Amino acid sequence: MVDVLIEFWQSTGFANMTWQHAVMLFISCVLLYLAIGKKFEPLLLVPIAFGMLLTNLPLAGIMEIGETVLKALTPETAGETARMMAGPSIDIMLEGIPAQIYTKTPGGLIGYFYMGNKLGIFPPLIFLGVGAMTDFGPLIANPKSLFLGAAAQFGIFFTFIGAILMGFNAQEASSIGIIGGADGPTAIFLTSRLAPHLLGPIAVAAYSYMALVPIIQPPIMKALTTKKERMIKMKQLRPVTKVERVIFPILVTLLVSLLLPSATALVGLLMFGNLLKESLVTDRLSKTAQNELINIVTILLGISVGASAQAEHFLKLDTLQIILLGIVAFGVGTAAGVLLAKLMNKLMGGDAINPLIGSAGVSAVPMAARVSQVVGQKENPSNFLLMHAMGPNVAGVIGSAVAAGVLLSLFN
Incomplete structure (x- = not known):
């Protein structure tokens, strides 16, 4: 007993x-x-x-991954193979010889979910849902905000250099740097192709920092701006026509995909989702992308990203370095957007832009835009920056996908 x-x-x-x-x-x-x-x-x-x-x-x-075995069969081994099988099998012909593919060990449930990240399936589907949920009107109405979205990507390349100096190779440094875009799907997509062995810590870092935007960004925003700058009221955006809204996703897909074919999966699905929304003729598809599809994929992606943080792989020096470089990338990206907005004010000879919206250039949609709104309203309760901040925020989504395409083209 x-x-x-x-x-x-x-x-x-x-x-x-x-x-x-x-x-x-x-x-x-x-x-x-x-x-x-x-x-x-x-x-x-x-x-x-x-x-x-x-x-x-x-x-x-x-999180265990099942072991799959390919075994050629003869009359003598067929019975032995059947006894060894622990899961379903598939009969095939291998160069004219009968064979079976069978599962030797079944693996864990979330291990199979994780394959959606590893194979680069979930990130473009998330982009499809984001595109269907996002209003690109503020970016179309104020194209200058595209520069703010581009500036926020500086954190990616700044951290890329830092990672190289710390001993990571170019593929690993690219995957670490992309955390600075504050775009979890893009980080997963790029890392799965360049440095799959780092997918766990990079995915956890990217999504954790996205979730902690309300904590990380405000101190940086306040440190780089004056009270007077934070109180700037911006002019109301012009109305955007339906024709502009329909042409924009098609045009962006063509330009970005022809320039950077490796970014097509991300940018193409993002723009396809937006076209479903703006065409006004695919209401059912648009609602599915905005609700059921993105909710299901978010559950599967989120739980499998968290499950990749296994103690034996996560509590290592490399992981701690990635976490540290990730926060540096995020902070530098936020600061670059704010500083460029201040510079644009100087060059334009007035107070046309509230620098707080520059922090929304990181592509955490719509979290970063909401943070700009909250910080601005604390200084001036009558100030409404949300729609203005959505311009750089949407530009940041496009910018992070473009940055990923550049890194893939250079180092894949």
Whole structure:
């Protein structure tokens, strides 16, 4: 009886818990508190944090990848193969010889979800939903905001250089730098192609910083602007016609995809989603992209991103360096957008732009735009910056996809 109890105890997660597991479980609980208690982007942070909790439960095997075996068959081995099979099999002909593909070990549930990240399927689908949810009107009405979105991508290339100096190769540095775009899908898409071994920590860092935009950005914005600048009221944007709204996604797809074919999957799906919205003839498809599709993909992507933060892989020096470089990239991108907005005010000889909207050039849509609105209204309750901030915010989404295309073209 004692032996049975000892064997049972040894099969439990309690008996196999390490300090690394305990640390990661604590971090997951902190993130859940921020998401639920403080309401910091719960749609992102709750799935990520719970995925992190699940993957660090000892012996749960939730992120294991099943082992698939290809075996040629002869009459003598067919019976043996059938006995070895632990899952479904597929009969094929391999150069005229009968063979079977079968699953030797089944793998964990979230391990299969994670393949959507690893194969680059989920990020473009997220972009499809974002495009269908986003109003590109502020960018079309104020094309100057495109420069603010471009400036915020400076954090990507600044951090790329920093990562190179810290000993990462060009592919790894590109994947780390893209965190500065504050665009989780783009970070996953690029890393899955250039540095798949870093996909876990980079995805967690990118999505965590996106969720923590309300904490990270305001101190940087306030440090780089004066009270007078934060109180600037901007002129109302001009109305945008339906023709402009329909032509814009088609034109952007053509220009970006012809210049950077490697960015087509991201930019193309983003613009396709927006075209569904603006054409006004595909209402059902647009609503599906805005609601059911993006919600389902967000759940699968979020929980699998969190589950990639396994204690044995996450608590390492390289991961800590990635987390550190990620916050540097995000901070530099935010600062670059604010500083360019200040410079544009000087060059335009007036107070045409509130510098706070420059911080929205990072592509965390619409979180960064909302932060610009909140910080601006604290200084001047009658100031409404949200629609003005959406211009650089949308430009940042396009800019991060373009930056990813540039890095793919150079280092793939």
